[in-house]
Amino acid sequence: MRNHLLPLFRLALVVLLSFIFSNCEQDEVSSDTDEITKQHNRVQINTNNEVSKSAIDFIKTKTNNSFAVTHYKGKVFLSEATSNAKNTNLGTVDTSKEIVVLNETNTKHTFKVIDNDNDSNTYTNLIVVETETTTYEYFIKYTVNEGVTIHDEEGNLDFSQFRGRIETFNSEGDLIGDVLIEDGSISTQTGQFAPCPDEPIDDTTTPNDPPSNDGATSSSSNSAGIDGSDTGSTSSPIDNTENGGWFASSDSDDCGLQWSYAQCGCGGTANGHAPSGPDCCQGSPLTITDCNGNLVTQGRDSNTNTMFKRDPTDPCDDGAVGVILDETIIRSILNCINGLSLSMNDNTTIDPEIAQQNNLTATDWMEISNFLDENYCSEDAQQEVIDNLINEYDDYKILNELEGKALCVYNKLKSTSSGFKNAIKKFDGDFPVAHLKLESTILGGTAKGLTVPPANCTLEINSPDYVITVQVNSSNNQYGHPQRPNLLIAKTIIHEVIHAEMFRKLLSLAKQGHLDFSGQSAEQQTNYMISIRGNFPGVYDYMRRYNNWQHQQMATHYRETIARILQEFSTGNKVPDNEQPLQLYMDLSWEGLIYENGTNAIQSWMQLTQVERDRIESVISNYITNNINETCTE
Amino acid sequence: MYRMKNLTLLLLLSTFFCFAQKQEKETVYLLFDNMNEDKCNVEDGSGNSEKLNKYRKLNDTKISYLIICNEYFAYDYKKSKVDTCSINILANLKIVDLAYIEKKKSENVMRYNPFKKIYIIEKISDTKVIKYDVTWIGDWNMIRD
């Protein structure tokens, strides 16, 4: 349903882990330029139709077509259904893009998991590994410690500057590797970067294998319950609720179980037996001890049947893997502007679509990000960025289909009135018309314009989901823009945009892309109204009290806003905040809001004296008479 | 864990079922009488008021309207169903007036159109009527002017 929201533009930060872990191969292969070229050639970045069908089919089968990734008790795994519980549904596999790395013994397809949480510092990749005999998957989760890391000119992440954590989960969802990287070098490491493909997962181990506590050394240790997604510097509201850690028996770990990997011991399959023989790549058993150092569990018990490689940089590692960290910078910008928490004095927000749908280059985004950083994400800096983004968005989105004089007036409104651009969002300190479509149309009757939210599925005029359409009458009569004065065309555009903004508010709570409630029960409708009351009490009040509530609310609360924009449009000077707009503009702002009959009667209009009402009506009609057929030049 | 999933699914299904059962929505028919000479006060929002025919038609570029006083009923010549029928169908239809549908709408918590379908019946001869499948224009789907 939200397909159209898929960003047309994505800042893809693509990097190859192979470069930092290329020391895997250093023993055998010299790192001369030939080798680098060779590495490049075995990497493909595929998008949309080019994405490997075999990998997609594999994910499809594994997830029963849901492409869902679940996060449960510290595990990360493909699941068959999109869970309803927010704390278990990590996200969905993004199959619009993959990085394929052809390794010696396998082919690795990397996909990004579009996760539901707002943690800008964590990215999860799904890796589908195809070997000659089998296909399996695992996950790598990247936690960037200190915000956005360094990027080169193309916007690629410079992994040599990567600071953060890399965790690996096997297809069972178990955490099998955890590596901390500071300034490009590994500071702490446990486990491995990839599951050992050679080891059959259903390997039946002899349960009476002695525990490997004889001289088992911890290469490092960690709290058993740790989830791993949070290194303390990032807030991760979803993950933090999960204290379960990655093994099932962690419910009772008050005093902190410790886990470590025993020395790799194998000669054949490392399946949890005591370490013996030479170091090798085939795995080392997991050891869990309680706070007194007593062995709780070890290696392959019923819950963790995973084998571990001892050293992620081991030459027997199963090859390089692509990394997709999408939208890093955009997300960090959004986090600054929209904030992870709603603080009372932060009233600047922007719809993520605005940030994602425009023509900005990676360099532009970096500039914006740096600008926000340099200004400590101040409200003023945010405001400036928002203004720029809206301009970019407006120019990029071809939603403006106005023609002739209406287009001329619209462009003038945008360029002369500092107001108009900001106006729509100033109306409520909230971001406005995310998807506003403007068009010139011949309308019948006396309508000078009209506004259509996405709602009437049976009508041709219907707006698509999330698009609110404003039509400006282009009839060649007194109601159409060819004849109307510029200032009043401007008024019509502003007036309709306010309608659009009101619809946008309703849409923002509708939990669907359109305002069609015909299929909803009375209970659902009531709940919707309750959410309107909670979020937009003013709107709720007018909806409950009036038919024609939008005009009622506009007449009472928005006329000054309209007048300010009109005056700025007309004079080129912004009306100072502490001054009222001139009477002429206040009077003209009434046009379209004058209703006196029956239930449509506008209350704030009816409260005026008859003399005042007559005066305003004649100001409007005189203005029209004196400025009919006015031309517009930009 | 699997059991939990199933339970949630079941719960969802059953609530859904309840909703589905509750919804018994009405289909109503309004008469559109071209010959009627009643007038209605119609305002243009700029202070001008006119006495216009109670029943009238209007076209925008993409949509047509049947208007009864100040209520607009839209249909789309390409997409909407417009049938020509024998006048005898009238006997079996629930014919209502504007006051009825307005009252029903005002009783809805959202002032949302509560009807399953609204049809407008226009008499075109002594034996024939046209049945229009219309969308009732209101605060939730279009604001004119």
Ligand SMILES: [Zn+2]
């Ligand atoms: Zn802000």
Ligand SMILES: [Zn+2]
């Ligand atoms: Zn209006």
